[in-house]
Amino acid sequence: MKTPTALVHELIDAIGEAAVVWHDEDLLVYEYDGTIDRGNPDVIALPANTEDVASLIKIANKYDAPVTPRGAGTGLSGGALAAKGGVIIGMNRMRRILNIDVENKTALVQPGVVNLDLGAEAERYELAYAPDPSSQRACTIGGNIAENAGGPHTLAWGTTTNHVLALELVTADGEVQWIGHDTRDEPGYDLVGCVVGSEGTVGIVTQALVRLVPRPSAVRTMLAIYDSVRQASNAVSAVVASGIVPAALEMIDKMTIAAVEPVLNTGFPLDAEAVLLVEVDGPQSQVDAEGARVEGILNRFEPREVRSATDPIEREQLWAGRKGAIGALGQIMPNYYLLDGVVPRTKLPDVLDAVYEIAERYRLPVANMFHAGDGNLHPCLLFDEREPGATERVLDAGGEIMRVCVDAGGAITGEHGVGLEKRDYLPWIFSEADMDAMKALRAAFGPTENFNPCKIFPKGHGCGEAGHQHAQHQIAKFGPKAFV
Amino acid sequence: MRGLDNGRIEWSPRVQQHFDQCLQCRACETACPSKVPYGRLMEATRAEAFTQNKWPRRQRIIWRLVMRGLFPYPRRMRLAGYGLKLYQMTGIQSLVRKSGLLRRLSPKLADIDALSPVADKPFYANREAAQIAPTQPLRARARLITGCMMPLAYPDTHRATVRVFARNGVAVDAPESQLCCGALHAHGGDIEAARNLARQNIDALTPQTSDLPDAILINAAGCGSHLKEYGHLLRNDASYAERATAFAARVRDVHEYLVELGFAPPRGRIERTVTYQDSCHLSHAQNIRSAPRDVLRSIPGLTLEEMRKPDKCCGSAGIYSVVQSDISKRVLAEKMEDVLSTNAEQVCTANPGCMLQLDAGIARFDDERRMMPRSTHAIELLDESYKLGDQEQFD
Numbered sequence: 032m033k034t035p036t037a038l039v040h041e042l043i044d045a046i047g048e049a050a051v052v053w054h055d056e057d058l059l060v061y062e063y064d065g066t067i068d069r070g071n072p073d074v075i076a077l078p079a080n081t082e083d084v085a086s087l088i089k090i091a092n093k094y095d096a097p098v099t100p101r102g103a104g105t106g107l108s109g110g111a112l113a114a115k116g117g118v119i120i121g122m123n124r125m126r127r128i129l130n131i132d133v134e135n136k137t138a139l140v141q142p143g144v145v146n147l148d149l150g151a152e153a154e155r156y157e158l159a160y161a162p163d164p165s166s167q168r169a170c171t172i173g174g175n176i177a178e179n180a181g182g183p184h185t186l187a188w189g190t191t192t193n194h195v196l197a198l199e200l201v202t203a204d205g206e207v208q209w210i211g212h213d214t215r216d217e218p219g220y221d222l223v224g225c226v227v228g229s230e231g232t233v234g235i236v237t238q239a240l241v242r243l244v245p246r247p248s249a250v251r252t253m254l255a256i257y258d259s260v261r262q263a264s265n266a267v268s269a270v271v272a273s274g275i276v277p278a279a280l281e282m283i284d285k286m287t288i289a290a291v292e293p294v295l296n297t298g299f300p301l302d303a304e305a306v307l308l309v310e311v312d313g314p315q316s317q318v319d320a321e322g323a324r325v326e327g328i329l330n331r332f333e334p335r336e337v338r339s340a341t342d343p344i345e346r347e348q349l350w351a352g353r354k355g356a357i358g359a360l361g362q363i364m365p366n367y368y369l370l371d372g373v374v375p376r377t378k379l380p381d382v383l384d385a386v387y388e389i390a391e392r393y394r395l396p397v398a399n400m401f402h403a404g405d406g407n408l409h410p411c412l413l414f415d416e417r418e419p420g421a422t423e424r425v426l427d428a429g430g431e432i433m434r435v436c437v438d439a440g441g442a443i444t445g446e447h448g449v450g451l452e453k454r455d456y457l458p459w460i461f462s463e464a465d466m467d468a469m470k471a472l473r474a475a476f477g478p479t480e481n482f483n484p485c486k487i488f489p490k491g492h493g494c495g496e497a498g499h500q501h502a503q504h505q506i507a508k509f510g511p512k513a514f515v
Numbered sequence: 516m517r518g519l520d521n522g523r524i525e526w527s528p529r530v531q532q533h534f535d536q537c538l539q540c541r542a543c544e545t546a547c548p549s550k551v552p553y554g555r556l557m558e559a560t561r562a563e564a565f566t567q568n569k570w571p572r573r574q575r576i577i578w579r580l581v582m583r584g585l586f587p588y589p590r591r592m593r594l595a596g597y598g599l600k601l602y603q604m605t606g607i608q609s610l611v612r613k614s615g616l617l618r619r620l621s622p623k624l625a626d627i628d629a630l631s632p633v634a635d636k637p638f639y640a641n642r643e644a645a646q647i648a649p650t651q652p653l654r655a656r657a658r659l660i661t662g663c664m665m666p667l668a669y670p671d672t673h674r675a676t677v678r679v680f681a682r683n684g685v686a687v688d689a690p691e692s693q694l695c696c697g698a699l700h701a702h703g704g705d706i707e708a709a710r711n712l713a714r715q716n717i718d719a720l721t722p723q724t725s726d727l728p729d730a731i732l733i734n735a736a737g738c739g740s741h742l743k744e745y746g747h748l749l750r751n752d753a754s755y756a757e758r759a760t761a762f763a764a765r766v767r768d769v770h771e772y773l774v775e776l777g778f779a780p781p782r783g784r785i786e787r788t789v790t791y792q793d794s795c796h797l798s799h800a801q802n803i804r805s806a807p808r809d810v811l812r813s814i815p816g817l818t819l820e821e822m823r824k825p826d827k828c829c830g831s832a833g834i835y836s837v838v839q840s841d842i843s844k845r846v847l848a849e850k851m852e853d854v855l856s857t858n859a860e861q862v863c864t865a866n867p868g869c870m871l872q873l874d875a876g877i878a879r880f881d882d883e884r885r886m887m888p889r890s891t892h893a894i895e896l897l898d899e900s901y902k903l904g905d906q907e908q909f910d
Contacts, residue, residue: 054529295548355548358547359549360549
């Protein structure tokens, strides 16, 4: 029988036995997130309020234990993994929507609120919370803030950072601060902007005041079916070049359709090479005009068919196909490695060609479903981790794909964050001086060295993880710098 | 489960506790686009632990006494039912509840007491079913599964069910020799008891493979989802596998069958606002969501107002409300908040466990807000509307 350490004892004294998880069997489910890497925490603490968070951080500091904040664990870069062990602070019990201010179109929420729950609550007032990551049924607002999450509808509305007005933050020394303001702009530095996307390395958000947007009065969702990925990606470039900003512009390829269609019955044809999901919204007159123009552009690239969802149920079905895509891949292979490259939209066709070539060379099935309008690629390499050598092959292929994105003038993450997974690749896009500047910013928030360690920045002691060696291998192959 | 499978962890009391604390509501199946059958995985894992005698001793003894010694025996169940009736009619129950004595003696027993059904109606006798003849031209023949608890706790739901189908030209009978469906046993991991009950029910309800009823009707969602699994449960039983599959293929939830048949629109007005609680084993396990709502919306005068998250578990979950009463009560508190934030005058659901749980919730949370009557089954409201409509016509 395992005996609790002094740290565990003190955490239990602070927030109660039921809220502290430390037995081996129980820690098991906290060792992973939505990606390949694993981390082994020593203890999980589940606070009920801001004061709990502050006291937990102070206790961890006393024992010099690393602190890792965690939401629903759906992240895709290892951000919520306890890379160096220590305490995971799980925000799931703080899941109340505290207030919806209909007139000012804001919501005050705790970080553990599930994205879709906020959406459903806002809908009661004819409002919406715009960022809609595909994991929105599970992922939390706190996690969205940490990773600056995007989603299909952030093409027109912007990512999470455009929707957070103010935050209550518990800093690395356990102090509680409010930053930001309920108006759109405040004098001085944009501190909220620094915290959103900081991947849990500067503090823990315990309340957030977020923007809500009016629900559009009309929506038109189109499905364009193409016989080649190149035709589809050329159509994407043309829509973007036309100056129209659709509410969403998504691409789904054949492999993804094969996983999605049989279970979700979305109406994607199984023999199509690629489909585009394009949505325009706004007042009816605008939807009519823009819809017609978009349809005209899509038709220029010889689609097999362009059709529009005629009712809300059909529209929802199309979106279920897109949002359930990653989850449905489990039917093809038990594991996936989801990449998150972003490239200039004009480079999409060439980069996609390269992605398919790399996957073939590494003998890995690849599924692509992504935010084409943003140039945000999500190649998903499918494998079975129980097969010896499979994970290594996947990591190598992933590194090569990231390099292709970087060489095309893009970056290694569009919305999932750098986290643990891609930190070794950061020097491909930033110089030493750039990274020092970022570290200085992080340090300005307090003694943050032990706060979600091993994330974002390369190097770091005791951060052993599976991907590290492979990243080193790729870096040796391509050289440390790309276009700094 | 993977950890158990690959040997990283062993079946310890802590692991057992996690399994026991799962409601098995199967909302995870609704959420999973890869359609991982968590329900089956959970049951198989629990079954392995149960057959290898890895359960804590105390739990094992109670299980054998209650789940093997009571539920499968209709006569013992009925005896217990009469005991409850006596306890309630003599006023001892209300005395016990007022005094708070039981809670001081044993909080667990007090929880069970709070969940006990009101046994104020004559228990259901299976022979009643065949006595109600179809009042419309015969369209189908069906057999009703009456279950272990429903005849005692909700006999009127059965009566309403048979009348509703008679009104739609379906002849219903309920063979005497049927037993508990075994859902609770399967969910708990007692796969042998579950298989035995399944075999006996197959014999009782489908004695001849050449003469199967058009439908095997069930008005309890938890039982329905399990009955539809009989084929899977007995897949390795050479003499029953085929019959079990044929049986399972005929099982229909009452709402599902009404909509499938196309039921006669009721005429009697019921001026009432209700809210519908999706029973987990109807929505998540059987993917039946619209049929009960269609039934409710067909009733003139009745307004269906949806609560927040109607398909979130109420915390009943079979025997969960008794075994894990603390968590169950917390789940229920959240559910009641959602129920009571609607304008509903009554809450409607599709499973006896949910009804018991919601009634306990109403008793605990509603006393100061509004006088909400006991929860009801959608089919009872449909029956009421049919009756009122027929009366009006007669008048």
